């Protein structure tokens with residue numbers, strides 16, 4: 001049966017990417033060796049890394065005064081790498097859910113944290129706006145897309161201090177103005193690759209802002225100076241990432257995928273709003289285009305399990321909401337096809353016919 005993959009991460013990757021990856025596992029670029037067993041110090045892998053970097057630059061229009069590197073450890077490792085490098089006095093965090101909570105906790109090991117705004121009062125169902133950003137902060141930290149709660153910053157905010165963003169779950173889903181950020185990073189396991197690689201995009205001036213002596217692997221300069229090769233990089237995830245970037249370019253790039261993402265999100269949110277059995281959980285103006293969260297409407301709560309069962313029967317995978325929000329979450333990342341969203345909408349409509 002055809003499966004529709006709505007997993008929050010690791011998540012759907014384009015079929016052509018999976019095919020290329022499967023082939024490379026057996027024979028990488030005609031070398032007669034598996035991509036799983038080549039040295040990262042070969043010209044062949046260096047070419048993969050160079051292509052990944054240059055496509056990332058091209059697709060995100062990254063200015064020349066930024067460096068890119070790829071490293072292991074997941075986004076969670078950056079939660080402490082960022083303050084270790086850049087928190088000397090005080091840093092500001094906008095608290096929008098589980099991932100900022102974890103980042104704040106790690107930052108407190110290194111210095112003072114000021115939560116400049118929070119949406120905790122309404123179970124993180126919105127993005128705080130209009131907050132003051134103190135000028136004495138070492139940096140301001142945001143999570144651009146809150147995977148669990150389905151909220152997203154819809155534009156690149158202005159900050160008088162260096163802005164650092166976790167874009168794990170919305171990188172390359174919409175055009176961004178990179179020049180507004182001092183650093184953008186994320187785990188690649190949603191829009192780019194299997195788990196195992198983290199991308200970091202960092203403005204040159206930040207490299208001179210490291211506040212303390214650090215172990216080599218923690219210092220951002222180590223990774224920049226060694227071009228992601230200080231230690232063995234995650235070879236296979238980087239290979240897949242480069243293939244996903246090729247796919248994205250062939251699809252028309254970030255503008256084109258953004259248009260498709262908006263179409264998918266509009267279709268599903270329209271059904272959530274129309275269908276009397278369901279309701280959305282995020283503030284309308286902050287609704288994520290990547291992670292679409294909804295629950296059974298008041299009075300229909302008891303039908304949740306039945307809806308899961310029906311969706312499962314129709315091949316839908318990964319639509320259970322995070323336990324902190326409940327209900328349903330359809331993650332509609334770049335590689336999620338329009339047909340998957342159409343199938344989910346149809347399932348909701350058929351369910352309504354059975355119950356409303």
Ligand SMILES: Cc1ncc(COP(=O)(O)O)c(C=O)c1O
Pocket residue numbers: 009073074075076077099143145146147148166167168169187188
């Ligand atoms: C927005 C966001 N940040 C950070 C993380 C943590 O990433 P990792 O598991 O790579 O440490 C996740 C994981 O889902 C996430 O969605």
